[in-house]
Every structure is written in C-alpha cells, then in structure tokens.
Amino acid sequence: MARTVTSPTTSFTSSFLGGGTTSHTSTALPNPATNPDDPFYAFLAPPPDETPEQRAAREKKEADARKVNDEIDEMLKAERAALKKKKAVKVLLLGQSESGKSTTLKNFQLTYARKAWQEERSAWRAVVQLNLCRSTNLILDILTEEMAFEGALSTPSPGGLIANTPVPPTTSAPSSTGLHTPEIEELEQHSGGSYASPSYTTPNSPRTPRSPHSGGTTSVTTPGSPPGAPLPKLLFDDKHRLLKLRLGPLRRVQRDLEVRLGAGAEEPIPALAGAAMTEAAPFGGSASALAGPSSSAGALPAAMSTLGSSSAITGNVQANGSVTPYFVPPSRRGPQEFYVRSSTGWKAALERLRPAGSGRSSTEREREDAKNRSEREAEETTRVIAECREDIGALWNDEVVKTMLARRRLRLEEGGGFFLNDIDRIAVPNYEPSDDDIVRARLRTMGVQEYRFMFEKGMESGQEWLMYDVGGTRSLRAAWPPFFDDMNAIIFLAPISCFDEKLAEDRRVNRLEDSFLLWKAVCANKLLRKTMLILFLNKCDLLERKLNAGVEFKHYVPSFGGERKNDVASVTKYLKQKFRDMSKQHSPQPRSFFVHLTSVIDTKATAITLTAVREGILRDHLRARMF
Ligand SMILES: Nc1nc2c(ncn2[C@@H]2O[C@H](COP(=O)(O)OP(=O)(O)OP(=O)(O)O)[C@@H](O)[C@H]2O)c(=O)[nH]1
C-alpha cells in the first residue's frame, strides 16, 4: 500500500538544521518525508496505521510549525531590509594641522579594519622614506648654512670641537622655523616660503625664546653656555664636507618621493596659507583656495560663506600626486561636479602614477606602464637610501651636528615623521613599515578624505561608519563647514604640547590659541548644535616631555598663574577646564562635554579610548533614531 504522505514538512528542515533556518534553505533541500529511499523517511513519514484524528492532529502541528517558520522568514527579511536602510554613522575629525587627525583615523583603521590596514602597509614605505629624507636634508641644509657662516667668519682652528665666536646674526632675527640667517632668508625668498619644514617641532624662536604674549626676546641661551655669552664656534671639518657630498643624492630622492606622493607631501607656505586668524573667521583662510560645494554656511563666519567660488581649483591634490576631484558630499554636488571616494586609501593612491596612471582617459596599457615605472622608481629610491644608511647615521650621531641642532633648538625627535633613530631598520633594501611606523609617518591631508568602516561583530553588526579626515592648515579649513550638517559626532583634536609653538602657516599665531579659537567656533556653530563633540587633548606624551625639560607653561599662558605646578596633571586639569568653559559659554544649547587625554601614537592606549568613543557615538546615534 502506498503511503499517503501529506504536506511537506518545512518544520523538518528548521529543526534538522538547528532551527530558525530560512525557507529558501528548506525548499532547496529534497524533502525526505516524501522519498521512501531517504534514510529519514521512516522517521518523518506518517505511521501506516494513522487514524483520521491522529492525521488531523499531525497536520495541524505541521501547519503551526510552517506558520512559525514563515514568521521567522518574514522577520529575517525585515531585519535584512532594516540593515540595508541603517543609516551610516558619520564622524568628522577636526583640528589644526598636525593635531593628530589622520593619526587618529589610522588608529581606527588599525583597530577595526585590519584587512585594509594590511593591504596598505607597503604603500606607507614611501611616506616613511620621505620623512627620513626630509629630516636628513633639513640637517644638511642647516649644516651648509652654518659651514658657510663659520667659513665667512674665520678659517677653522685645529683642535677641539668648539671655539668661541661672535653671536651670528640669527640671534637678532628670531623666527619660529629656527632658520633665519641671511642665506636662509634668501632661500625663503626664492622658494616663496619657509625654508624649514614646519612639520618639525620648533619653538617660537631658535636661539632666543620669547613669550607669544609678550613678543619680547630673552637673552641668547645655548646648552652649556651662560645666558648672553657669545656662542661657541662650531668646528666643521672634512668629514662634514664629505657627508654633505655623499648624501647629495637624497635631495633627488626627496624630490622624486614628493612628486610621487603629491601635494600632501609638501608643507604649507606661510605667504599663501591664508589670512591671519580673527575671531570672525576661525576657519579662516582663503575660501577660494578650494572649490567647495555650494554654500551651506548659514550662520557661519563670512570667510566660509564664499564657498563654491567657481574660480577655484576643482580638485584636491591627492596622495598619489594627481589632482583628483574635490570630494563633495553627495547631497551637495553641483551639476558638473564629480567626486572620488578616498576610501581606497593610500595604497591605491600610491599605486597610481602620474600622469598616465591617474588620468581618467589612460588606457589599461598606459596604466600598466605607469605601474611598472612606479615600481622601478620605488626600487631605486630604496636602493639609494640603503646606500646612504651609514652616512645618515654618521650625520645624525655627529657631536658637532648635535650641538648645531641644539643651538637652533630644533627638536626633530618631537616632530611628526621622525625616523632618524630607526635608520638601521628602515634604510634597508627589504624594508616593510611596522604598525608603529605607519602610525608615526607624517603625510599632510589635503582636502577631505572619506573612510568607510563596516563593523561585523556584536550589536554593531552591519553598521557602517563613515569617517571624514580633513586638512587642518588654515587655507584648507574653508572646506570644513559643508560637512557640518549631518554629522553624528565630531572628534576635535587639540595638540596641547604646542603651547610654545607658532602656526606654520602664520607665525603670529600661537598654536594653542589657534586650537582654542577653533574649538570655540565649532562649539558656537549652529549647524553643530546637536552634534556630539568629543575633545581629544592630544600629544600628552610630548607635553610631558616638554614640561619635564623645564619649559614653563605659565610663560606662554600667563593665566595659568604662578601657583600651579608645572606638571602634566596641573596643566591638563587647567586646559580641560578652559575647553569645558568655552563649550558651556558658546554652545547654542546645553551639550555634554566629552574629553579624553590622548597620545594617539600610543596605539594600545588609543584603542581603549576609541572603544569608549565608538560606544558613546553609537549610543547617541541609536537614541537619535529612536526619538
Ligand atoms: N608624539 C606624538 N606625535 C603625534 C601625536 N599625534 C600625532 N602625532 C604625530 O604628529 C604628526 C602629525 O599628525 P597628523 O595625524 O598627520 O596630523 P593632522 O591633524 O592629520 O594634520 P593635517 O593633515 O596637516 O591636518 C604625525 O607624524 C604623527 O605621528 C601624539 O599624540 N604624540
């Protein structure tokens, strides 16, 4: 007798595969209850002596199970649709140049996007190499200048490293670069900008520190000599002449790397970098320097409301050196504007080569040629640097050179992208940057770069995050406001170790003061009244080093007063309060104050901070969606 097999049991599939499986799984499988050859047939087929009541009961049970299954399917479908619709969390990183925005973003990438991080690793080699070349060439520049100066004064006397010499003219014309001899001034005039790379930490004055508030100078101080004493003569010899000669190829290498990396590799030119900071134009700079989207400035200061000028450049110079279109938020794109997602990051940027590699019209063949050329150039660069390893080491460790740099008060070690202490590891043919190298590498951000992160685990599964990293130099700040109106959160970086430094692009402005004004403007901005603001008081490691070295905070911030201790705890407490007060005073409506003391080159500590920050932002985001 043939068995009457009634309805196919989808519930079977659910329970067999662990429950909750979707119907497409169940229907895709052959139903064992209908196939007498199936090993499960005996378990699932109805008993041969089934009574009508039993059959009715069984069919009801099956129908109920089917219903439950269908409901689960519907729920899953709805969940998937909701996931697709989940609004991305948007976070904007703000702060002056060299405040640590890109470094913070790298930390996010390192913690939450390991795959992309690994893929980009080798692309960072060029940046680290450039940083190394710059430091070396900067020392060579100073060496050349000092040798010319000493040579002009007298012929070197034999014996001993140092002899007494009159104070060179640099002391009477202090500058924040630490480079201000007539030769340098001439070079600056020719190059149209600063001779020294502003990415190096330099105090307000090389040999004559002065308070940013008083504007006055103190007497010349140089390590080991009493204030006001004539500076000892630096005794250069053939070794230095030889080093200059042998390290000559590094200038070409630097130029090549700069061309390959593009404008992000260049430093701001003070004369072009925007107007002086005023209360009215905190995001100041020439708005026409960038082609921004149409103005959404609203209540923004006048300098910002000129955005959208058609005379401006219509692209950002990206890390690959090509001028790629200016990134414009999709909602604000004008008719003929197009944009490029920078989410592909540095790797893609570095792989592409100018001119053929980056051009939209370039053929596959041209791109291939460009790529090969790029690889050949990279090999050549690495070879030259490796050949210079010993000489770079000899230059950096030379006692006369050390004294020379100390006189200039040029603290290369404290600046971004300092790798001279790692020369034996980096100047080798098979160099691969470590995580730490990548985090410490310095490449200025031009325009606005968008990064995407997709969280895959836990409550954030499927949640997309968009992070925007902006250029912090004055002239690039005009590009910020168009991103203000739909951000969930802003991470604002204020580098607090910079209390004794001036802005590279405007030597009249103290860097801490600049951060204060920017913070005030961000807090006061009406478009941001509901945006969560998270403040990172960054570069605490450098702050500690500076205070321990005896630099007095109160000399630069008189309101700190003489009673407080000149230590990290007192200074950070004071600064926290100042920033908090500003947020309270200037925010259009009450807002919470979130602050973290950070050293974002410390990846372990930063990972912990970022977990707290991420959870805070997400909670706020979910709350906003609920109400
Ligand atoms: N010692 C120390 N160095 C830091 C810290 N944060 C950033 N840096 C270094 O400072 C340099 C500048 O940091 P970036 O993240 O490139 O600065 P940015 O704000 O993105 O600068 P722009 O792109 O010019 O706007 C980098 O070489 C970093 O490694 C910190 O907390 N401590």
Ligand SMILES: [Mg+2]
């Ligand atoms: Mg940056």
